[in-house]
Amino acid sequence: MTSVQEFIAEPDSRAQCVALEENVREFGLTYFGMKDRRQGIVHIIGPEQGFTLPGTTIVCGDSHTSTHGAFGAIAFGIGTSEVEHVLATQTLMQKKSKNMRISVNGTLAPGVTSKDVILYIIGVIGTAGGTGCVIEYAGDVFRGFSMEARMSVCNMSIEAGARAGMVAPDEITFEYLKGRPLAPKEGPEWDRAEAYWRTLKTDEGAVFDVEVSIRAEDIAPTVTWGTSPQDVVSITGSVPDPSAEQDPIKRKGMERALAVPWLMHKRTNRGS
Numbered sequence: 001m002t003s004v005q006e007f008i009a010e011p012d013s014r015a016q017c018v019a020l021e022e023n024v025r026e027f028g029l030t031y032f033g034m035k036d037r038r039q040g041i042v043h044i045i046g047p048e049q050g051f052t053l054p055g056t057t058i059v060c061g062d063s064h065t066s067t068h069g070a071f072g073a074i075a076f077g078i079g080t081s082e083v084e085h086v087l088a089t090q091t092l093m094q095k096k097s098k099n100m101r102i103s104v105n106g107t108l109a110p111g112v113t114s115k116d117v118i119l120y121i122i123g124v125i126g127t128a129g130g131t132g133c134v135i136e137y138a139g140d141v142f143r144g145f146s147m148e149a150r151m152s153v154c155n156m157s158i159e160a161g162a163r164a165g166m167v168a169p170d171e172i173t174f175e176y177l178k179g180r181p182l183a184p185k186e187g188p189e190w191d192r193a194e195a196y197w198r199t200l201k202t203d204e205g206a207v208f209d210v211e212v213s214i215r216a217e218d219i220a221p222t223v224t225w226g227t228s229p230q231d232v233v234s235i236t237g238s239v240p241d242p243s244a245e246q247d248p249i250k251r252k253g254m255e256r257a258l259a260v261p262w263l264m265h266k267r268t269n270r271g272s
Contacts, residue, residue: 003034043067043155047147050180054169054197059086066157069166070150071173072200074134076164097163098209100133101202104141106216114149117141118156119222123232125212130162133210136202137167141216147176159229168201226257 004021008014024031032039038049042060046052046068054072058065061083068075078092086092102121122129135157142150150167157165167173174194177183184193220234231254233239242254 007034043151047071047151047176048180050177050183053177053183053193054173054200059083059092063158064155066162066164067151067155069154069157069164070147071177072166072169072197074164074166075154077158097134098132100130100135100162100210100212101138101208102135102212102214103139104137104214104216104219105139106141108141108216108219111221112216112219113221114145114152115156116222117216117219118153118160119224119229119232120219121212121214122156122160122229123222124214125160127159127228127230128161129212130157130160130165133162135160135162135165136208137165138202142167143170143172145172147172156229169197173197226254227260228253228257231257 004014004017008017021031021033023029032045038045040048042062043064046058047070052058052068052071052073052075056073058068058073058075059078059082060075061078061080063077065075065077078086082092102125104117104121108117137150137153142153145153145167154165154167157163174197178186178190184190220236222232222234225231225233225239239258240254242251242258245251245254
């Protein structure tokens with residue numbers, strides 16, 4: 001299937017996509033359509049094409065637009081009416097977010113990945129821990145991560161309640177972007193861009209509204225046991241017992257999560 005008409009069966013969705021294709025043709029917008037080998041999920045093709053660059057502001061009608069923050073961009077999801085406003089004006093009225101820094105230092109154990117790190121973080125701060133904040137991920141661990149690993153972390157900033165998440169650009173960022181189709185071309189254009197990108201780091205002694213420090217050695221391979229990203233446990237741990245939780249609100253939430261049929265089935269099979 002290579003056309004919208006063939007690929008999308010639902011009439012309203014098909015009509016929406018057909019209208020989009022007609023509009024981009026009419027107004028001369030760059031568009032990766034169904035037949036374009038570059039098309040795909042925006043959080044992948046943005047970095048892949050070099051469209052996502054340090055210091056840019058990126059918005060998209062998807063909450064996980066925060067993925068692009070891995071490149072040192074301010075990136076966050078917006079609603080449909082806001083998308084219209086951005087396309088028309090390239091502006092958007094926003095309330096200033098609080099600053100939050102999460103530092104993970106030390107050495108991760110073998111087998112611990114970026115997904116384990118962000119799940120552990122969410123387990124520590126909760127799904128509302130980053131509410132109203134843009135998170136900067138700092139420290140040895142994030143500095144050592146690949147761009148793909150950083151994207152995984154920034155992607156899940158939303159599950160931590162944050163507006164966005166980011167990692168300051170560095171040599172790993174620059175190497176990833178070099179030679180990408182939409183990135184600055186190597187030579188004077190690249191040199192100017194890289195010189196600017198190197199300035200995009202937190203000032204020494206900067207004060208954050210919220211600071212969280214985590215030891216890398218405390219993080220084990222992690223899974224979720226419930227219906228919320230904050231319902232996490234290491235693979236060596238056990239699903240918690242709600243009756244042991246002192247906070248009545250948390251206890252009720254745990255009981256609701258464990259009442260989900262497949263979770264009840266798993267607990268029964270484990271004999272817990």
